């Protein structure tokens with residue numbers, strides 16, 4: 001099985017075109033223990049609720065592996081958050097980040113919402129994210145590198161200075177000014 005078809009099987013919305021993506025329904029609703037394990041990997045900040053678990057390369061989305069009906073399954077963390085809040089997703093339904101933080105799993109206005117590939121593309125075009133493989137993304141760390149830096153800044157919990165440094169790509173030690181977070 002090719003990597004692409006594997007990703008499609010997992011319902012990952014980041015690596016395959018919409019035309020080849022199919023959502024495989026969950027075999028069972030997420031058990032409470034799985035939901036609890038998921039939220040244990042989330043750090044709540046005054047704005048985004050950020051994933052501090054595994055990060056996918058190269059898109060920089062969170063990844064969560066769980067057991068679905070006895071079978072291991074891995075999904076993007078933001079998709080799992082949407083499933084927890086909205087129930088199982090249908091074909092062609094994707095998660096959209098209004099906050100543009102790939103690790104954000106906060107479902108609600110200004111952060112993560114249900115959307116369609118077409119709407120997501122329009123949003124990407126609007127912010128210039130659709131241009132090229134590391135599209136118009138001015139951060140030299142790239143999406144993955146930036147996400148890993150943010151994740152690592154959260155490993156000991158919410159630390160406004162460390163998080164701000166990771167978000168901006170600057171050295172945490174060089175930041176002494178008051179932060180907005």
Ligand SMILES: [Zn+2]
Pocket residue numbers: 047048049099100101104105106110111112
């Ligand atoms: Zn957010």
